[in-house]
Amino acid sequence: MTDLHDKGVAELSAALQARQLSSVELTQALLERVQRHQGHLNAFISISDEAALAEAARADAQLRSGTAGPLTGVPIAHKDIFCTRGQKTTCGSRMLANFISPYDATVVERLRAAGVVMLGKTNMDEFAMGSSNENSFFGPVRNPWDAARVPGGSSGGSAAAVAARLTPAATATDTGGSIRQPAALCGVTGLKPTYGRVSRFGMIAFASSLDQAGLITRSAEDAALLLTAMAGFDERDSTSVELPVPDYSGALALTLKGLKIGLLKEFFDTGLDAQIEQHIRAALELLRSQGAHIRDVSLPNLPLSVPTYYVVAPAECSSNLARFDGVRYGHRCENPRDLLDLYERSRGEGFGAEVKRRIMTGTYVLSAGYYDAFYLKAQRVRQLISNDFERAFREVDVLIGPTTPTTAFELGAKTADPVTMYLNDIYTIGANLAGLPAISLPCGLSQGLPTAMQIIGPHFAEERLLNVAHRYQLETDWHRRAPPGYA
Amino acid sequence: MSLNRRDIENIARLARLALTEQEIPAYVAALSRIMGLVGELERADTSLVTPMAHPLPGQRQRLRADSVTDSDQHQLFQRNAPQVEAGLYLVPRVIE
Numbered sequence: 326m327t328d329l330h331d332k333g334v335a336e337l338s339a340a341l342q343a344r345q346l347s348s349v350e351l352t353q354a355l356l357e358r359v360q361r362h363q364g365h366l367n368a369f370i371s372i373s374d375e376a377a378l379a380e381a382a383r384a385d386a387q388l389r390s391g392t393a394g395p396l397t398g399v400p401i402a403h404k405d406i407f408c409t410r411g412q413k414t415t416c417g418s419r420m421l422a423n424f425i426s427p428y429d430a431t432v433v434e435r436l437r438a439a440g441v442v443m444l445g446k447t448n449m450d451e452f453a454m455g456s457s458n459e460n461s462f463f464g465p466v467r468n469p470w471d472a473a474r475v476p477g478g479s480s481g482g483s484a485a486a487v488a489a490r491l492t493p494a495a496t497a498t499d500t501g502g503s504i505r506q507p508a509a510l511c512g513v514t515g516l517k518p519t520y521g522r523v524s525r526f527g528m529i530a531f532a533s534s535l536d537q538a539g540l541i542t543r544s545a546e547d548a549a550l551l552l553t554a555m556a557g558f559d560e561r562d563s564t565s566v567e568l569p570v571p572d573y574s575g576a577l578a579l580t581l582k583g584l585k586i587g588l589l590k591e592f593f594d595t596g597l598d599a600q601i602e603q604h605i606r607a608a609l610e611l612l613r614s615q616g617a618h619i620r621d622v623s624l625p626n627l628p629l630s631v632p633t634y635y636v637v638a639p640a641e642c643s644s645n646l647a648r649f650d651g652v653r654y655g656h657r658c659e660n661p662r663d664l665l666d667l668y669e670r671s672r673g674e675g676f677g678a679e680v681k682r683r684i685m686t687g688t689y690v691l692s693a694g695y696y697d698a699f700y701l702k703a704q705r706v707r708q709l710i711s712n713d714f715e716r717a718f719r720e721v722d723v724l725i726g727p728t729t730p731t732t733a734f735e736l737g738a739k740t741a742d743p744v745t746m747y748l749n750d751i752y753t754i755g756a757n758l759a760g761l762p763a764i765s766l767p768c769g770l771s772q773g774l775p776t777a778m779q780i781i782g783p784h785f786a787e788e789r790l791l792n793v794a795h796r797y798q799l800e801t802d803w804h805r806r807a808p809p810g811y812a
Numbered sequence: 813m814s815l816n817r818r819d820i821e822n823i824a825r826l827a828r829l830a831l832t833e834q835e836i837p838a839y840v841a842a843l844s845r846i847m848g849l850v851g852e853l854e855r856a857d858t859s860l861v862t863p864m865a866h867p868l869p870g871q872r873q874r875l876r877a878d879s880v881t882d883s884d885q886h887q888l889f890q891r892n893a894p895q896v897e898a899g900l901y902l903v904p905r906v907i908e
Contacts, residue, residue: 423892424892425891425892427885427888427889427891427892519868520867520868521867521868521871534866534867535867560876563873563874563875563876564873564874565874566868566871626856629852629853629855629856631849632849632850632851632852632853633853635846635849635850636850636853643827647828650828651894652893652894652901652903653889653892653893653901654889654892654893654894655892655894656894657894657895661904662904663904663905663906664903664904664906665828666830666904667903667904668828669828669829669830670830672827672828672829672830673829673830673831673832674830676829678835678838681829681831681839682839682842682843682846684827684829685820685823685824685827685829685839685843686843686846686847688823688826688827689815689819689823689843689847690850692823692826699850699853701863702853702854702858703850703853704863704864704865705856705858705861705862705863705864706853706856706858706861707863707864708861708862708863708864709856709858709861711864711867711869715869742845743842743845743846744845744846744848744849747846747849758867759867760867760868784868784869
């Protein structure tokens with residue numbers, strides 16, 4: 326077979342099952358490609374090489390003996406926020422630069438059990454805090470569409486790797502847009518499931534009322550295959566929801582006739598790039614031609630998403646990251662004078678600037694005298710935003726809007742002011758605050774850069790989102806476009 | 813909302829973060845900007861709203877029985893520790 330790197334999960338699965346291709350051959354080809362592009366893209370933090378080839382050989386044995394499942398032998402990459410037993414798990418931080426995880430995250434364990442081969446761990450903003458991947462201790466990731474531009478973040482390595490055809494799919498996480506925003510800027514498909522749908526055991530915590538694991542793939546069809554293997558109850562995650570997991574591939578082809586789509590009025594504001602708006606309106610026309618009904622929907626409290634998030638997320642981050650104390654694991658400073666000095670210098674040296682900003686913001690909003698004014702106030706506004714969504718979903722099946730206000734921006738363009746960077750997630754944060762599933766998919770190119778639309782659904786409506794996305798992708802080829810030089 | 817140098821030094825102490833002299837002005841500026849953004853929340857009338865406790869309506873944090881589920885793996889875990897002796901984590905002397 327040729328052009329192995331250009332094939333998605335579903336195609337590779339079929340070829341592996343039909344024995345037109347071995348997993349070793351495929352894994353070897355992709356590992357070579359990962360190595361070849363590592364120097365200029367920096368999409369990976371570690372590359373698995375021998376371990377990956379051993380996994381591929383085991384997968385080939387299963388494929389030969391007839392004990393293989395649909396994902397057996399398919400290579401993927403994991404965001405370096407997921408613990409992988411016996412392998413480095415850094416979370417993009419100096420704090421964990423030498424951390425070898427003693428156990429596997431549930432996501433890793435489930436995909437391993439399903440037979441996937443891990444190519445390596447992808448680069449990310451430190452502790453998943455960032456929208457440009459410029460906050461990684463291991464250096465920024467470049468956007469394969471234009472090396473002078475960012476891939477988005479925090480799952481920038483996963484998005485760039487999938488876009489550059491280094492891997493057919495990668496796991497990712499989304500606290501305020503960290504799957505959807507980089508997927509949008511890199512022209513790939515990014516699915517953030519409902520809060521509690523996928524286990525977070527072994528996924529390094531950032532903001533526990535928002536974090537959710539998901540996927541970056543080349544199509545909704547591929548996301549459906551992988552989500553079926555990843556999702557489901559896990560008693561080791563206290564936020565995991567006890568609900569059966571459907572076969573997400575089963576509903577992909579359903580008709581869109583009668584589907585009620587809400588157009589998110591607040592998202593088509595003055596801050597939205599005109600080309601992106603035009604592409605989304607064209608996508609909506611296509612969905613209308615398939616039988617969907619479209620109406621405007623207003624969520625009046627949604628514009629307060631960003632300030633709400635920048636209380637809730639830092640508050641939870643300051644609490645979660647308190648565990649990094651330089652004692653049990655992680656970076657420790659040289660020659661501490663006393664215990665306090667050990668804590669303060671280990672943390673001061675181990676964390677980068679953005680992580681420190683968020684820990685301090687969180688510490689401040691939770692401190693005595695400010696808790697009510699900031700933290701409780703934000704949780705009240707969060708309830709208002711959630712109520713807005715709930716009201717909207719009484720009228721429509723899904724909401725559609727942009728994923729990002731602009732296409733990929735240049736490295737360094739937004740690093741001077743944190744708030745400018747934060748506003749980049751203005752359209753993605755709402756779904757996290759309300760715990761809703763959402764998917765981003767490419768819907769055009771503007772001056773050679775991908776544009777994207779976002780579909781948000783009610784809790785546990787992943788099947789519906791994947792269905793709408795798949796029907797759109799059956800009629801369009803934006804998701805098949807490779808960046809120049811990576812086809 | 814504007815924070816000053818003393819605020820930042822105090823917050824850093826509470827957060828157990830050592831900041832260098834050169835870092836402090838940048839954090840004064842950044843946190844002031846961030847708290848300015850957060851100030852927009854005052855626009856919302858929330859007098860009748862209960863603060864959100866869980867992103868999924870009706871869901872509560874699940875509790876498990878308080879029973880031993882893991883075996884002793886301290887040797888495995890301590891492989892990541894900066895300093896260990898005789899199975900114990902070492903820190904600077906706390907009690908003189």
